[in-house]
Amino acid sequence: MFFRIALTFTALALVFSPQTQAQEKKFTASPGLQLYSLRSSFKLKGVSRTLDTVKSFGITNVELAGTYDLSAEAFKQELSSRGLKAVSAHFPYARWKKEPEAVAQEAKGLGLEYAGCAWADHKAPMDEPQAREIAATFNKAGEALAKVGIKFFYHLHGFEFQPWKDGETLADLIIKETDPTNVKFQMDVLWVVFPGQDPVKLLEKYAGRWELMHLKDLKKGVATGDLSGKTDVENDVTLGTGQMNWPAILSTAEKVGVKYYFIEDESSISEKQIPASVQFLGSVKW
Known part of the structure; x- marks a missing residue:
């Protein structure tokens, strides 16, 4: 009898032990926001009111896509006064090609x-x-930014997945031809799934190159395999309601070293969907 009771308590201890409970993990990173998601609001309501909205989402890290007619210093002050921090920003390709040093100074x-x-x-x-020319441009951009202590990254947009050779794509070529020290990559999950690629496999294949991620979900029923780099913005839906396997994607992203995550929602109802996406990320488990 004593032996049977002891076995029962041992089994219960295993079920409820901290080690067993620790097997379930949650998404613990603090999601940021790509401010392009609120581009209409910036135009209609202005910078101050729009950044108030960002703060109300409980977000602190942001990614820029312009400063909406303010100087860099003025926009930075607007962010700082609300406890917001600009971690990264997108700049036009033509500027990286023609004046990478000037862009580097703006970024600084x-x-x-x-x-x-x-x-x-x-x-x-x-x-x-074209892919080789793009890679060369990015290498020069990475060198210019490294001189001021900033990292360069490229955000794949789907059209880079044109077939290349040996079962690989031009995205593979761009990644392989760029300096891994100075050129990092940002995975926009929608722009990997929409062209028909697997984000988990791509994260694993180039572990260490992905340091930023755009969290964007694709509406259920939308066909994939399109290499245009374009889709209706209304196909951006609240995270967790679309086609993406977020537990698999986020757990892999964590393992391969993604450092910053930004929600990007280009839809006309982004202000409504972003808070719901933030809430979803707080509940993701794997």
Whole structure:
């Protein structure tokens, strides 16, 4: 009898032990916001009122896509007065190609940790010569930013997944041809899934190169496999309601070293969807 009771207590201890409970993990990173999500609000309500809205979401880290007619210093002050910090920003490809040093100085003035590019100018469909030219531009951009202590990154947008060789794509070529020290990458999950790629496999294949991520969900029922880099903005839906396997994506992102996560919602109802996405991220488990 004593032996049977002892076994029962041992089994219960295993079920409720801290080690067993620790097997379930949660998304604990603090999600930021790509401010492009509120571009309409910036135009209609102005910078101050829009940043008040960002603060109300409980967000502290932001990614910039312009400063909406304010100087870098004035925009930085608007952020700071609300406890918001600009971690990264997107700048046009043409500027990275023509004046990377000038962009680097702007990025430094904004106090950024990362500065990058969200769309590489190209003639569709992208081909190998264009991909190699883009990689060379990014290497120069990375060198210019490294001199001022900032990291360069590229945000893949889907059109880079044109077939290349040996089962790989031009995205593989760009990643392989860029300096891993100076050129990092930002995975926008929608712009990986929409072209028909697997974000988990891509994260694992280039572990250490992904340091930023755009959290964006694709409406259920939308077909994938499109390499245009374009889709209706209304296909951006609240995180957790679309096609993405967020537990698998986020757990892998954590393992491969993603440092910053930004919600990006380009839909016309982004102000409504963003708080719901923040709430969803607080409940994700794996």
